[in-house]
Amino acid sequence: MLRFLIGRLAVLIPTFVGVALIAFSFIRLLPGDPVMLMSGERVMDPERHAQIMHDLGLDRPFYAQFADYLGGIVTGDLGTSIVTKRPVLDEFFALFPATVELSLCAILLAVAVGVPAGVIAAIKRGSWVDQTVMGVALVGYSMPIFWWGLLLIIFFSGYLQWTPVSGRISLMYFFPQVTGFMLIDSLLSGQKGAFQSAVSYLILPTIVLGTIPLAVIARQTRSAMLEVLGEDYVRTARAKGLTPFRVVGVHALRNAMIPVVTTIGLQVGVLLAGAILTESIFSWPGIGKWMVDAVFKRDYVVVQGGLLLIAAVIMLVNLIVDLLYGFLNPRIAR
Template sequence: MIKILLKQLTILILSFTGITIIFFSLAQLVPGDPVILHYGNLTPGTEQYENAYQELGLDESLVRQYLIFIKDVLQGDLGRSTVTNHSVLEEFFTFFPATIELSLFAILIALVFGVGAGVLAAVNKNTWIDNLVISSSLIGYSMPIFWWGMLLILLFSLNLGLTPVAGRISFVFDIEPVTGFMLIDTLLAYPKYEFAAFYDALLHLILPSVVLATVPLAVIARMTRSAMIEVLSADYILTAKAKGVSNFKIIWVHALRNALIPLVTVLGLQSSVLLTGAILTETIFAWPGVGKWMVEAIFRRDYPSIQGGVLLIAVFVILINATVDLLYAAINPRMRRPE
């Protein structure tokens, strides 16, 4: 286990270095004079311009500039937003909990319904249930999620009036952000609105997380189905049947436990899909998360925010994948060393 941990740590450091190098190079490619981008319209050649040039460290070699950049990043200094003049890191983490809340909820929906549908399809292979699961997962996978989101808003919010159109909570509730997770914060503010605020936050969460969950759900359903079909034809399933293990236990314990192994890998790959999807979903539902924050930064040409945001998201994807690899080793006994 220690060996696996060390290996993961090495991969982590290597990918982080890779990402920062790519990042640093991209920053060099941003069009326009960096001095003007940072300090407004200075005329090259003037003393002011030269001072600014030195202050930004542009007179140093590229390697030194990179090392300075790394030092700043490691110290948590990602620069300041050119629009709000707040620290990029602080802004990112103000908006991040909303994205995490949305993504966690989405992945929960995707897992529960995706695995459920996949198992159901595998057990009823080549029946109408199987066909229904396969075809709806294909539709779910191919549908543009911004369009799907709008359709759901049209149906559930506008026509049926069941869910709110946008945001995390209604304006009537005044919730103090303690953790940044609305579901938790509404519970922390308990006596103030009883459960009304929590319920309202939950209602706000449902539609966006369903939209965000759609693609991962489809992928998980298909993956579970094929993994389960393979596992169910294995010899040890026959052994379990011969022993007299109940069908329910064979499917949900013996078979699913083995089918989970390939599924975990897919889950890791879906994490980046999820964060990309979050950008679209948050924009549609006016969800105040990092996705929406990044889109706004792009429209305002707020380069430090864009760069900092993308770097942080990349780091999170790496972290998630490292966790998933560890999880993979934990649930697959064959990955552990023989004793």
Template sequence: MRRYLLGRLWQSIVTLILATIVVFVGVRALPGDPALALAGEDRDPESLRAIREQYGLDDSLLVQFWQFVSHAARGDLGQSIRTGESVTTMIANALPVTIELSVLAILVASVLGVGAGVVAAVRRGRPAEWAANALALLGLSVPNFWLGLMAILYLSVALGLFPASGFVPFFTDPVGNLHHLILPALILGTGLAAVIMRQTRSSMLDALSADYIRTAEAKGLSPRAVIGRHALRNSLIVVVTIVGLQLGALISGAVVTERIFALPGFGKLTVDAVFQRDYPVIQAVVLVTAAAYILINLLVDLLYSVIDPRIRVRGDA
């Protein structure tokens, strides 16, 4: 087990180092000069020189990269070129909103998707499977932005069940926080629930046709035990993979949902930084996103070994 963990940890560290290099070079390759954007109308040579000197824009790429890495290792991601605010503070304020929204969306999607997938596999060829497939197709086909607008129009404006926009911190008002986030989480989790449903159904069908399922049934186990303890558990590896990858995608890709519901999250911070050519913020948010993906994949690998001990044994071989 220790060898398996160390191997996965080493792979994650190497991936993070490569991601850091790609992020740094990619941000520097963006078109436009941040010094010109900062100077505004006052673009005389002295002002441009002072700005470049202040933010180290005239230093070589190696010097800039070393400064970036050395400061990031201490938790200092620099200062925003546009506002002068600490990038670490900006991310610390925005990231919890997106993480909470993503976790709620994952919970909604997992409950709906796994439940519908199991029903569709167990009730194959029956109306329950047709209904689950129809709902999954609908969830994959309908864009989140349209679904979000319709939800605001009918559930918020017409019926007044949920707030149309805004955010309340959890520790300020837990009930108000969930009240503001439940509708965005439902919208964001709809498409993911459809993906999880399809994957769960496919994995369950493969599991239900396996020899060990027939053996379990021959031993006289109840249908609930056969489905829950044997078929579903062996089907969860694919589901865990999908959920892990999608959680990382939700953290970085909830831009549209956050815009529709006016949530001050990570997506809004990213879009604003790109439009403003704010180098420190751009490279910080991309680096944090890459680190989130790597961490989630590491946790998924560890969860594999819990679900299926054979993976842990092979990793130690």
């Protein structure tokens, strides 16, 4: 297992450097003057323009700027926001818990509903249950996030008035955020009704963000289960008189989970990408909305730092998924 881990880490290092290069080059490859884009001015005094270029280090060669940027990454310095004058790393970790909370709820919903739905569809292959599950999954996968989110807001928040429209908790509640996770902090606050309020604000964003991963996981689980159910060891288990629950739940599902775990790991990137739209629709104060605001404000330091940090999170999750392979199938880690 240790050799397996070292091999994966050796692959991640050049990948991370490549992502850093892409993130660093992203803003600089855009047409136009970056100083003009950030300031929003069409005409600027040449001396002031040169001073800003010098202050930001944009008058230096590209390779020198990138070398300094890599050095800053090693020391934990991703630069300072041009707009807020705060370190990018501080802003990211201040907002990251909100995105993690939303993404965890979305992936838990996707796994809790998608895996059983896929298993049932595989067992009932060809029946109306199978066709219904796969039809709903196809609709969920094809549905645009922005349209689905607005539709739920109109129906549940506007027409039925069951859920709030935006934010993380009602303005009636105010307490210090110890962990950054509103569900935990609302419980720690001890204020009556705070936790229920936080849950109500989380329902719609969770459904919107978790719909596509749920559909993908359901379809992948069904496909993997159909392949495993035809194996000899499953037929042998049935011939031995084992209960259907033991045959499906122990022998078939564990082996079918390897491609499903891969799919779940890949959905992290989908969740972070979908969080940009979801957080914008529901005014959820996470890194998705933070990145969108940075693009509109031309805060390129935040944009390149945010891209790098999001990529690092995705690579970390993929590493964890690779380690889970070794748990599910020890032969892989040899």
